[in-house]
Amino acid sequence: MMDKHIDTLVIGGGIIGHSVSYYLSESGLSSLVVEKNTSGNRATKAAAGMLGVHTENKEAGAFHQFCENSRNLYKKLSTDLYAQTEIDIGFSQCGMLEIATDPRHHDDLLAKRDLFPDLMYLSGHQLRERIPAVTKKASGALFMKEDGHVEPAQACEAFKRGALAYGGGLLENNGVVSVEKSKGAFKVHLENGSLTAEKVVVASGAESGRWFTGTGLSNPMVPTKGECFSIKPDRHFVNETLFFRNFYLVPKLDGRLVIGATTIPEDRSTATTAGGLSKLMNDVFSIFPDLQEEAFHGCWSGVRPGSVDGRPIIGEHPEIEGLYFATGHYRNGILLAPATGQIIKDMIAGKTVPNVLKEMFSPERFQREGGSRYEYSR
Numbered sequence: 001m002m003d004k005h006i007d008t009l010v011i012g013g014g015i016i017g018h019s020v021s022y023y024l025s026e027s028g029l030s031s032l033v034v035e036k037n038t039s040g041n042r043a044t045k046a047a048a049g050m051l052g053v054h055t056e057n058k059e060a061g062a063f064h065q066f067c068e069n070s071r072n073l074y075k076k077l078s079t080d081l082y083a084q085t086e087i088d089i090g091f092s093q094c095g096m097l098e099i100a101t102d103p104r105h106h107d108d109l110l111a112k113r114d115l116f117p118d119l120m121y122l123s124g125h126q127l128r129e130r131i132p133a134v135t136k137k138a139s140g141a142l143f144m145k146e147d148g149h150v151e152p153a154q155a156c157e158a159f160k161r162g163a164l165a166y167g168g169g170l171l172e173n174n175g176v177v178s179v180e181k182s183k184g185a186f187k188v189h190l191e192n193g194s195l196t197a198e199k200v201v202v203a204s205g206a207e208s209g210r211w212f213t214g215t216g217l218s219n220p221m222v223p224t225k226g227e228c229f230s231i232k233p234d235r236h237f238v239n240e241t242l243f244f245r246n247f248y249l250v251p252k253l254d255g256r257l258v259i260g261a262t263t264i265p266e267d268r269s270t271a272t273t274a275g276g277l278s279k280l281m282n283d284v285f286s287i288f289p290d291l292q293e294e295a296f297h298g299c300w301s302g303v304r305p306g307s308v309d310g311r312p313i314i315g316e317h318p319e320i321e322g323l324y325f326a327t328g329h330y331r332n333g334i335l336l337a338p339a340t341g342q343i344i345k346d347m348i349a350g351k352t353v354p355n356v357l358k359e360m361f362s363p364e365r366f367q368r369e370g371g372s373r374y375e376y377s378r
């Protein structure tokens with residue numbers, strides 16, 4: 001393929017790249033996703049799929065609202081995408097329970113309840129009445145009734161096929177090697193061929209670092225490995241997602257319980273280690289000893305696209321007009337995919353984007369002195 005010209009080229013076919021392409025194509029703006037392997041097979045495939053607005057926010061404000069907006073988009077998306085692609089994205093809004101097993105976490109929950117009055121507090125006793133399997137180690141919980149989960153790989157596939165149905169393009173098994181701007185357009189060199197594009201969106205997940213350093217910005221990426229396993233109990237276990245300090249259990253609609261996840265910053269390896277699983281299992285079984293009897297279903301790992309301050313990077317390069325970043329979503333890329341796709345579409349379409357979001361997600365914020373660092377220990 002030689003020098004075909006397109007409007008917006010998206011580097012990376014994970015859930016972020018395909019959501020960007022979906023919203024662009026839906027608005028009649030043409031796009032092409034270039035994926036070096038096959039779509040949705042990296043971090044996206046490894047995700048548990050939680051839409052945990054309140055587990056991810058200790059403060060009210062713009063980021064909380066962005067998360068909430070994104071979660072809310074899934075409700076309509078699940079019907080729209082199904083109508084368009086016949087893919088069920090496994091959207092569930094059965095609520096999440098954040099559960100404390102130590103006094104500090106318990107204090108944090110009480111503070112969170114004061115901040116978000118919609119959340120319902122349950123004492124340890126009330127929690128065990130609702131979920132008898134929880135041991136007495138649990139001292140209290142917050143019920144987040146609007147939060148839920150989706151099936152990440154299916155959501156990615158539905159965005160992909162939805163974008164294609166709206167006229168978007170897709171090139172798989174062909175990575176982007178380099179991008180250079182000349183005469184107002186981008187010359188994009190692929191492993192096989194080249195293209196020109198008016199705009200380029202970097203959505204290459206944990207591998208995004210090179211696109212920052214290669215364009216004069218400091219590298220904000222902190223690739224962070226996570227390991228999960230699943231079991232398939234032969235009895236109904238729980239409706240709600242259960243979220244603890246060190247692990248979570250997500251009851252999938254097909255009967256699986258997805259349990260995650262380890263957090264290993266700067267580890268890009270793909271192996272699911274015995275040590276990682278063993279630690280995770282010890283944490284889970286100390287609270288739910290009965291789950292040890294259930295059938296093991298599978299295990300896997302993935303590398304989260306973390307960033308230095310734990311927030312995504314969504315916005316235009318400070319000096320290279322037309323080069324956008326949509327990456328760094330760390331452990332919230334599934335939750336934030338719809339809102340990320342929308343905001344990039346708005347930026348490219350020249351619509352007004354709130355300054356508070358532009359500032360918060362700006363690719364140049366890491367150049368400034370004294371930026372806060374996210375603590376990757378949880």
Ligand SMILES: Cc1cc2nc3c(=O)[nH]c(=O)nc-3n(C[C@H](O)[C@H](O)[C@H](O)COP(=O)(O)OP(=O)(O)OC[C@H]3O[C@@H](n4cnc5c(N)ncnc54)[C@H](O)[C@@H]3O)c2cc1C
Nearest residue numbers: 012014016036042044048049050176205226332333334335
């Ligand atoms: C164990 C685990 C559990 C998680 N649980 C949740 C959860 O419950 N909820 C939630 O919201 N998030 C969760 N996440 C985070 C979520 O998975 C990520 O934030 C999200 O998948 C990031 O999507 P992405 O499209 O940016 O990256 P990816 O899915 O990694 O996609 C990036 C794509 O870019 C491609 N690529 C890279 N370089 C190039 C190139 N040069 N040319 C072409 N293509 C390229 C890659 O092949 C890849 O397909 C979890 C992550 C892990 C690992």
